[in-house]
Amino acid sequence: MQNPRKPASRLSQTQAAWILLAPFLFTYGLFLIYPFFRGFWISLHDWNLLAVAFNPDAKQFVGLRNYERVMWGRNIEWGPLAAPFWQLLGIAGLAVSVLLRGTKRLSRFNAIALGVASVLVIILPGFHPGEEGRWYDRRFWPTVANTIVFVGLAVPGVTISALLLAAALNRETRAMGALRTLFFLSQVLSVTVVTLIWQIMFSPRQGLIANITETFGGTPINWLTDEQFAMAAIVIATIWWSLGIAMILFLAGLQDISKDIYEAAALDNAKGARAFWYVTLPNLKRTVTLVVVLQIILHFQVFGQSHLMTQGGPNDTTQVLVRYIYQTGFRDSELGRASAMAVFLFVIMGTFSVIQFIVGREKT
Amino acid sequence: MSGVTLNNVIKRYGDVQVIHGIDLQIEDGEFCVFVGPSGCGKSTLMRMVAGLEETTEGEIHIGSRDVTRVDPAQRGVAMVFQTYALYPHMTVKENMGFGLKMNGHPRDEIKSKVAEASRILKLDDYLDRKPAALSGGQRQRVAIGRAIVRGPDVFLFDEPLSNLDAELRVEMRVEIARLHKEIGATMIYVTHDQVEAMTLADKIVVLKFGRIEQVGAPLDLYRDPDNKFVAGFIGSPAMNFVRGTVRGVAVEVPAFAGTVRPDVALPAEGMEVIVGLRPEHAELDPSGDTFRVELTEALGGVSYAYLTAKTGETLIFEERGDRRSRPGDTVSLNYEPRRLYVFDAESERRIR
Ligand SMILES: Nc1ncnc2c1ncn2[C@@H]1O[C@H](COP(=O)(O)OP(=O)(O)OP(=O)(O)O)[C@@H](O)[C@H]1O
Ligand SMILES: [Mg+2]
Numbered sequence: 060m061q062n063p064r065k066p067a068s069r070l071s072q073t074q075a076a077w078i079l080l081a082p083f084l085f086t087y088g089l090f091l092i093y094p095f096f097r098g099f100w101i102s103l104h105d106w107n108l109l110a111v112a113f114n115p116d117a118k119q120f121v122g123l124r125n126y127e128r129v130m131w132g133r134n135i136e137w138g139p140l141a142a143p144f145w146q147l148l149g150i151a152g153l154a155v156s157v158l159l160r161g162t163k164r165l166s167r168f169n170a171i172a173l174g175v176a177s178v179l180v181i182i183l184p185g186f187h188p189g190e191e192g193r194w195y196d197r198r199f200w201p202t203v204a205n206t207i208v209f210v211g212l213a214v215p216g217v218t219i220s221a222l223l224l225a226a227a228l229n230r231e232t233r234a235m236g237a238l239r240t241l242f243f244l245s246q247v248l249s250v251t252v253v254t255l256i257w258q259i260m261f262s263p264r265q266g267l268i269a270n271i272t273e274t275f276g277g278t279p280i281n282w283l284t285d286e287q288f289a290m291a292a293i294v295i296a297t298i299w300w301s302l303g304i305a306m307i308l309f310l311a312g313l314q315d316i317s318k319d320i321y322e323a324a325a326l327d328n329a330k331g332a333r334a335f336w337y338v339t340l341p342n343l344k345r346t347v348t349l350v351v352v353l354q355i356i357l358h359f360q361v362f363g364q365s366h367l368m369t370q371g372g373p374n375d376t377t378q379v380l381v382r383y384i385y386q387t388g389f390r391d392s393e394l395g396r397a398s399a400m401a402v403f404l405f406v407i408m409g410t411f412s413v414i415q416f417i418v419g420r421e422k423t
Numbered sequence: 424m425s426g427v428t429l430n431n432v433i434k435r436y437g438d439v440q441v442i443h444g445i446d447l448q449i450e451d452g453e454f455c456v457f458v459g460p461s462g463c464g465k466s467t468l469m470r471m472v473a474g475l476e477e478t479t480e481g482e483i484h485i486g487s488r489d490v491t492r493v494d495p496a497q498r499g500v501a502m503v504f505q506t507y508a509l510y511p512h513m514t515v516k517e518n519m520g521f522g523l524k525m526n527g528h529p530r531d532e533i534k535s536k537v538a539e540a541s542r543i544l545k546l547d548d549y550l551d552r553k554p555a556a557l558s559g560g561q562r563q564r565v566a567i568g569r570a571i572v573r574g575p576d577v578f579l580f581d582e583p584l585s586n587l588d589a590e591l592r593v594e595m596r597v598e599i600a601r602l603h604k605e606i607g608a609t610m611i612y613v614t615h616d617q618v619e620a621m622t623l624a625d626k627i628v629v630l631k632f633g634r635i636e637q638v639g640a641p642l643d644l645y646r647d648p649d650n651k652f653v654a655g656f657i658g659s660p661a662m663n664f665v666r667g668t669v670r671g672v673a674v675e676v677p678a679f680a681g682t683v684r685p686d687v688a689l690p691a692e693g694m695e696v697i698v699g700l701r702p703e704h705a706e707l708d709p710s711g712d713t714f715r716v717e718l719t720e721a722l723g724g725v726s727y728a729y730l731t732a733k734t735g736e737t738l739i740f741e742e743r744g745d746r747r748s749r750p751g752d753t754v755s756l757n758y759e760p761r762r763l764y765v766f767d768a769e770s771e772r773r774i775r
Contacts, residue, residue, distance in 0.1 A: 319508035322475050327522035327573070328496035337521070341512040 095405075102126070102398035109392050118395075125399035129199050134192025142184035152177030172414070198375065198383065199400070206380040209294060209361055214354045216298040218347065221305035226335060228306075229313045239310070246303030250363030257296035258283065258368055283369050289377045293364045300364075301357065305350045312346035313339070345418075352415035356408050380404055425486025425499070425576045426451040426609055427472060432481035434467055434633075441467055442633040444481070449611065449626070451486075454603050456620045457613045458656065459630035465613045468630070469579050472611060473502050485577060496526075501570035502579040505586060507562045509554040515541075515565050516550040522573040533572075540568040543605065544598075560591045567599070571606070578610040585615065592616070599623065617659045621645075629653050651771040654699055654764055660727060662699045662764070663738040669694045674765065678732035679756070680713050685763035687774050696774065699764035700756075702727065702741045707748055711755020714738070716748045730754065 070078070102125055110117040139146065152173060160170035188194060224242060228235050245253070261282040263269050269279035282292040316339065324334045340347075362381040365371055371378035380400065388397030427449040434442035442464050449455045457465040470476040472483060474495035483491045490498045501522075509518050519540055520533040541547050544564045554562055563583060570578055580599070584592045596619055603610055603623075614620055620627055621641045629636040629644065629652070637644060637653045648654035655661045665678040669689050673682040676698055683698060690696070707728060714730035717737070726742045740756070748754055765774040 317506065317508070319504050319506050320510060322495075323502070323504065323508040323510070323569075324521075325475065325495045326473065326500065326502055327569075328525040329521070330494075330496070333525065337525075338510060341510075344512075 098398045099402055101394055102396075102402050104395045106395035106398075107392050108388065108394045111394070121395070125395045126403075128195045129396055129399050130196075130403070132188050132192060132194035132196075134189040135186055135194075136189040136192070137182075137185045138187065139185060141187045145184040146181050149177045149180030149182075152180065168417070198378065201375065202378045202380055202383045205290070205376065205378055206359060206361065208290060209297075209377075209379060210355055210358045212290070212294040213297045213301075213358045213361075214351060216294060217301050217305050217354050218350055220298060221302050221350070222309050222343070222347070224302065225306045225309035225313055226339065229310060239306070242306055243303035245300055248300070250300070251367065253296060253300045254364055254367040257292070257299070261292050261368075284373050286373050286376050289369050289373055293361075293368055293377055296368065297358065297361065297364055301354070305354065308346055308350050309343065312343045316342045348418050349415070352411055352418070355411045356415075359404065359408055359411075425488075426453065427455075427577055427611065428482075428484040429468075429472075430482040430484070432468070432471065432483060433479045434464070434471060434476065435479045440633065442471070442479075445633075445635055447628060447635065447638065449609060452607050452609055454610045454612065454623055454625045456624035456627050457611065457630060458615070458617075458620050458627060459636075460656075461615075463630045464633040465630055466581055467633075469502075469581055469611055469613055472498075472577070473500050473579050474498050475502075499576040500579055501573045501575035501577075502581065503563075503566045503570050503583045505582040507554070507566045507586075509562060509565055509569070511554055514551050514553055515546060515557070515568075518554070518565055519568045519572045522569065536572045536574070537568075540571040543571065543602070544568045559587050560595065563587065563595060564598075567602070571602070576608060578608055580610065580612040582613050582615065584619065592619075596622065617657070621657075627657070629656055648764070649773055651697060651699070651766040651773075654766070654773070658701060660702050660739045660741075662701050663740075664697050664699050664766075665732070665736050665738070666734075666768070667696050667698045667765075669696060674698060678734045678736045678738075680733065683763055684760050685765050686761045687765050689765070690767070690774065695768035697766040697768050697771070699766065700738075700758060700762060702739045704762040705740055705756045705758035707740055707742060707754040708757050709746075709748060709752060709754055712753040713755040714753065716750050716752045716754060718750055719748065721747070728754075 103120060103122060105119045105121045105125075107117065156165065156170045156173040156177060159165035160167070165173070194200065228239050228242070248256075260266050260268055263279040263281045266279075268282070272279050280288055282288045320338060320342075321334060324330070324338050329337050360381055361379050362385065365377045365379045365382050366385075369377045371382055381404070384397045384400045384404070387393045387400065427447075429445050429447040432442060432445045433440065445468065457468065459465055467476055471478050472485075474490070474493060478491050481491070482489055485498055485500070510521065513521065516537055519537045523533045523536065537550075541550060544567060546561070546564055546568055549557060549561060549565075554565065557565065563586075566583070583599075584595050587595060599612075600623055612619075612623060624641050626638060627641055627644055628638050631652055636656075637649045639647075641657075644653060644657045648657065651664065655664070665676055667674040667676040667683070669675075669692055670682060671692065672689065673684045674689065674696060675682045685698070714732055716728050717731050718729040719742075720727045720729075724743065726747045728740050728742055728748050730738045730740065732738070742748065766772065767774055
């Protein structure tokens with residue numbers, strides 16, 4: 060609307076919007092967009108942290124060579140049976156997705172997601188060094204694999220235990236309220252405290268777990284230095300640590316399910332576990348998806364647990380991506396290569412963010 | 424097929440007792456309606472029959488079976504909730520078939536029973552929709568369909584129509600009556616709505632503070648209430664009550680500015696009583712000046728005139744026909760003495 064007396068004093072809606080958005084856009088640009096592109100820029104250079112700090116001209120543009128050095132090797136070949144277990148699993152996944160889609164048991168989105176994941180599982184493990192060949196960086200792919208194993212254990216672990224816990228604590232008694240608070244409390248501890256607690260728990264001499272094993276006549280496991288158990292130990296500590304937020308999300312989801320529905324289900328002969336399976340779970344589908352994707356994004360960035368509890372060991376079995384990036388960049392000063400790995404990590408997490416975005420918009 | 428018997432049924436929540444020893448016999452195939460003011464325990468009683476609330480004391484029988492401690496699913500009852508309580512993630516078809524599925528019935532049987540129910544309730548076009556994509560009336564029909572499919576001995580309805588608009592209520596009321604005729608199962612129905620209670624019921628149970636005030640056929644309760652509460656509760660608008668004192672074979676009623684001679688065995692001289700007269704059982708006489716018309720409500724076929732007596736008591740009467748009173752008029756009443764009800768002022772019991 061025009062105001063004839065004071066034409067200059069009024070802002071159009073667009074102008075007002077820009078002014079109100081400006082502080083956010085400025086901060087967002089300064090602390091997120093700029094560093095991101097800067098990181099990508101660095102990943103295209105041979106960039107030694109110390110050398111460039113002393114002499115800004117000591118960097119050299121190398122294009123995509125950092126990516127090649129990190130992710131590729133000499134005489135890399137692809138074979139359909141290079142990693143038979145994974146590749147067969149991928150083929151099975153592909154078959155399942157086609158089958159379930161054919162019988163309409165799976166929504167189109169889920170079928171496509173499962174199909175794409177299966178194809179990746181068929182293709183990616185197929186790469187291997189041929190005769191006389193070798194990876195330029197022998198540690199990178201095992202580190203990625205470790206990270207995926209960690210995510211693959213921690214995410215279902217957190218999700219399932221948080222879900223069961225939330226279902227058990229979803230009652231209006233004071234004791235349940237206290238327990239909810241207690242379980243959420245672990246969430247507010249810092250990673251240093253969490254790892255300290257669990258280092259003590261896992262200690263083969265005075266740890267709680269060792270004590271329990273001994274009471275039952277077993278020999279205590281040296282969790283943190285045993286190649287078979289180190290990853291499990293980190294996963295357990297992580298589940299304990301990040302249970303709280305997932306549990307709160309599930310509790311919120313559970314509160315949204317009306318009580319009548321459970322009464323109707325009780326009359327329909329669905330109580331306890333069956334009510335959980337047929338009524339609770341389907342109604343929590345969105346919350347489950349949200350929790351899973353949030354956890355995936357969160358746990359791909361695992362660092363502290365590995366760095367503080369096992370130092371990536373034993374024998375690199377708990378070496379994870381962020382720790383490797385950290386070491387490459389700040390111990391070995393190879394900032395260019397570290398940035399290339401960081402971009403790789405960003406692509407993985409970006410993919411899951413996009414999935415989360417799409418699923419969030421999908422109608423139930 | 425089976426009736427429902429309640430034997431001295433009691434419900435307590437901690438120290439609070441909400442149902443005080445109810446005895447009730449509902450015959451096989453009967454349509455029984457629970458009415459009563461809000462909070463009197465209608466829902467609680469029905470939920471105890473369903474098994475959703477534990478029975479503190481007493482026994483509940485369905486047919487010849489004692490179901491007092493039996494699991495809700497094993498009682499042979501189906502319930503229709505006021506809020507519908509449909510499973511939001513299931514289609515109409517799945518909602519209706521869920522009970523049979525949980526009880527391990529074969530797929531073909533479920534399919535044919537769902538088809539049968541959806542035919543009765545005219546739901547064929549919506550079978551693959553989710554509840555969110557249905558109107559209130561359609562949802563309520565699905566909820567009823569879910570009950571039908573399970574083929575229960577006893578249907579329980581807790582205010583099933585109160586979330587619907589007036590027109591749909593009438594439609595669904597007729598539908599429920601038709602359903603009862605078609606299926607012939609025992610039905611228990613909770614409602615606040617006079618019309619639903621009067622039209623649907625074979626037997627009405629009037630509850631107050633967790634006790635039964637009276638049980639009977641709708642017209643019996645209307646014509647022959649046992650006490651002032653039932654007299655006031657059944658019938659709309661409610662019966663008018665005025666204070667009176669026994670004077671020999673008549674009752675002196677200050678509000679009527681005179682004495683009345685009801686056709687009952689009056690108590691001793693000087694006893695305080697309450698005299699009741701239904702709004703539809705008197706005519707207004709414009710030549711009198713016993714009452715002042717405060718307000719009128721014209722509904723078309725009938726009008727309601729709100730009168731004040733000189734004692735300050737207010738009464739409502741119905742008027743039909745062309746000549747109706749206006750606010751400010753003064754009127755008196757014409758009625759037959761046999762239409763008068765007399766209640767003991769102390770115990771509020773009917774004096775017959
Ligand atoms: N969990 C409970 N703890 C204590 N008192 C309760 C509980 N549930 C219900 N009551 C009480 O029991 C009484 C009966 O409740 P009920 O829901 O049966 O009433 P109602 O007749 O169905 O009322 P309305 O017509 O409003 O639905 C009420 O006074 C209520 O306060
Ligand atoms: Mg109620």
